Amino acid sequence: MKERSRIEWAAYLYIAPAFLLTLLFSLFSMGVSFWTSLHNWDAFAGSGAFVGFANYKRVLFGGDSVFWVALRNTTLYVLMVLMGMLCTALPLALLCRKAKYLQGLFRTLYFLPSITPGVVVSLIFYQLFGLWGQLLDKSTTALFAIAMMGVWSGMGYNMLLFLAGLNEIPADFYEAARMDGANSFSEFWHITIPFLRNTLVFVIVMTIIGAYQVFTSVYVMTGGGPERSTQVLAFDIFMNAFSVAGQMGYASAAAWLLFLVIGVFVFIQMRLMKSRRIYDE
Amino acid sequence: MGFYKRNRLGTITALLVMCLGAWVMAFPYLFAIGSSFKSRSEFSTDKFSLIPPRYQPAKLWNRYVGGKHDPEHEAQLKNWYPTRNYVEAVVYGGIDRFLCNSFIYALIVTSVSLFFNMLAAYAFARMKFPGRELLFNILLATMMIPSVVTLIPQFLVIQKIGLVDHWLGVVLPSFAGAFGIFLLRQFFLNIPSELENAARLDGCSRWGILWHIIAPLSKPALITLGLFTFMGAWNSFEWPLVVLSNENYYPLTVGLALFRDQNTQDWPRILAAGVMGSAPLIALFYLAQKFLVGGISLSGMKT
Numbered sequence: 254m255k256e257r258s259r260i261e262w263a264a265y266l267y268i269a270p271a272f273l274l275t276l277l278f279s280l281f282s283m284g285v286s287f288w289t290s291l292h293n294w295d296a297f298a299g300s301g302a303f304v305g306f307a308n309y310k311r312v313l314f315g316g317d318s319v320f321w322v323a324l325r326n327t328t329l330y331v332l333m334v335l336m337g338m339l340c341t342a343l344p345l346a347l348l349c350r351k352a353k354y355l356q357g358l359f360r361t362l363y364f365l366p367s368i369t370p371g372v373v374v375s376l377i378f379y380q381l382f383g384l385w386g387q388l389l390d391k392s393t394t395a396l397f398a399i400a401m402m403g404v405w406s407g408m409g410y411n412m413l414l415f416l417a418g419l420n421e422i423p424a425d426f427y428e429a430a431r432m433d434g435a436n437s438f439s440e441f442w443h444i445t446i447p448f449l450r451n452t453l454v455f456v457i458v459m460t461i462i463g464a465y466q467v468f469t470s471v472y473v474m475t476g477g478g479p480e481r482s483t484q485v486l487a488f489d490i491f492m493n494a495f496s497v498a499g500q501m502g503y504a505s506a507a508a509w510l511l512f513l514v515i516g517v518f519v520f521i522q523m524r525l526m527k528s529r530r531i532y533d534e
Numbered sequence: 535m536g537f538y539k540r541n542r543l544g545t546i547t548a549l550l551v552m553c554l555g556a557w558v559m560a561f562p563y564l565f566a567i568g569s570s571f572k573s574r575s576e577f578s579t580d581k582f583s584l585i586p587p588r589y590q591p592a593k594l595w596n597r598y599v600g601g602k603h604d605p606e607h608e609a610q611l612k613n614w615y616p617t618r619n620y621v622e623a624v625v626y627g628g629i630d631r632f633l634c635n636s637f638i639y640a641l642i643v644t645s646v647s648l649f650f651n652m653l654a655a656y657a658f659a660r661m662k663f664p665g666r667e668l669l670f671n672i673l674l675a676t677m678m679i680p681s682v683v684t685l686i687p688q689f690l691v692i693q694k695i696g697l698v699d700h701w702l703g704v705v706l707p708s709f710a711g712a713f714g715i716f717l718l719r720q721f722f723l724n725i726p727s728e729l730e731n732a733a734r735l736d737g738c739s740r741w742g743i744l745w746h747i748i749a750p751l752s753k754p755a756l757i758t759l760g761l762f763t764f765m766g767a768w769n770s771f772e773w774p775l776v777v778l779s780n781e782n783y784y785p786l787t788v789g790l791a792l793f794r795d796q797n798t799q800d801w802p803r804i805l806a807a808g809v810m811g812s813a814p815l816i817a818l819f820y821l822a823q824k825f826l827v828g829g830i831s832l833s834g835m836k837t
Contacts, residue, residue, distance in 0.1 A: 260662055263740065267657035271650040271710035272669060278688055278707045279676035285687035345555060351548035359552050361823070362559045368815045370769045372787045373808040376794060377562045380569070380801060384581055409559065466682045469771050473791060487682050487772075494686050495776050505686050512683045519678045 337404030363409030632789030
């Protein structure tokens with residue numbers, strides 16, 4: 254007993270590599286990002302003058318800023334993906350359980366997009382959307398098309414999460430409900446949904462956080478066009494920071510503003526992690 | 535009787551809907567594979583068919599069974615050998631090099647991050663030291679930072695170290711991750727500590743325990759985490775796109791985007807390259823799927 258309660262200083266050596274690296278590329282990086290956003294950063298000179306919150310002002314109110322358009326597009330994209338995800342993933346999980354056969358095949362097929370590089374998926378859908386009436390060439394349908402691809406890529410993964418959640422519901426509950434003469438809808442509403450609450454919230458929050466950062470599909474398929482209809486925030490930030498523009502400070506300010514938007518959902522997720530057994534056990 | 539009938543009807547309906555869904559999932563893949571075997575002219579005239587026109591069953595039947603040799607069909611078969619797009623993607627696009635790069639990056643990231651994360655996770659699970667809770671909570675907090683905020687500063691840090699356009703710059707930021715540490719720690723905590731105590735009494739060091747007792751027992755968790763890390767590294771696009779400019783170092787994802795820009799009119803070739811880029815990972819997951827049972831339910835396993 255005495256042996257076990259002794260402080261082991263070697264522990265610091267064990268955690269040092271992982272801890273320092275993680276810190277360098279997350280918390281420390283966030284500090285760097287904020288610092289950059291207060292400067293008129295020149296990527297080539299590696300320095301820049303302090304400008305206070307001028308970058309934020311330019312992002313929010315500048316005449317050349319596409320921030321608001323991008324925020325609107327991104328939010329629309331998030332909403333479409335979220336709706337699509339909720340309308341597919343959970344029903345598919347329920348159906349997958351009900352269809353007693355071929356479950357292994359379904360799981361594998363629906364999971365495929367999760368292990369296919371986003372670039373490849375985007376290239377394939379670029380062609381498919383072209384065949385189905387030039388969806389990407391019209392400013393009215395382009396964002397919708399990209400969102401549909403987002404749903405297609407993510408629904409199988411979320412279906413598996415829901416299936417895992419469904420498997421944890423004790424069968425007795427359903428039997429008891431059937432004894433009481435409950436129909437399948439009230440079973441769903443009074444047993445399935447309450448038991449799946451944690452999974453449901455997890456899927457919703459992760460979908461929102463992920464969708465707000467959509468980049469690859471826009472980069473590969475539309476490049477923000479046509480008529481800025483698919484200009485999303487992550488793409489805007491990337492273009493400002495790393496393409497011809499090279500405006501690191503301006504892009505960092507936009508990134509921080511996006512972080513504030515995502516932060517709301519991150520906060521919800523943190524609360525959940527603390528209070529519920531989503532990760533633990 | 536009525537109950538069973540309703541039940542069976544439900545099963546059949548569910549099966550039908552799931553099959554329809556399966557078709558929706560499979561169709562883009564079939565389209566890509568089919569198109570990757572088409573010649574350029576076949577692709578431009580007949581985009582919709584999943585089987586390249588020159589291999590349509592009726593035509594093949596006429597040729598090989600019926601013995602009828604349609605000159606047009608003969609010409610088609612003659613000037614486009616089946617794997618031509620694949621060969622050309624390698625010869626003109628250097629897809630093999632991109633594949634190789636991706637493989638090396640993913641392998642380095644997976645092995646190093648498993649090693650570092652395992653060390654940290656073990657210390658957090660079993661060792662006693664001041665500040666353990668605090669440090670672990672800091673790590674957990676880093677999990678919440680969206681990558682879009684860290685992209686630019688990550689680049690600035692890598693630039694400062696002088697690793698821009700260097701292979702090490704591509705992999706370094708993925709060498710450790712809070713999620714992996716968290717997951718492994720959870721797994722280690724569930725291993726009964728009696729095993730370890732016995733080994734300690736026999737004079738086994740912490741290091742020895744970690745490698746000879748903990749690691750073998752954690753194989754399922756290590757394999758699952760390793761697979762998902764590998765997948766994340768293989769699919770990563772934005773970071774290598776930002777940090778690399780030398781084409782020789784491009785991973786597959788960035789290489790494919792480049793290849794698309796160089797061959798804008800040659801979609802069968804692009805799709806062939808895409809098929810080559812996705813096949814390894816799909817094969818890997820197929821081979822490892824028995825280890826993955828329950829792996830997904832560790833929840834949030836997406837890097």
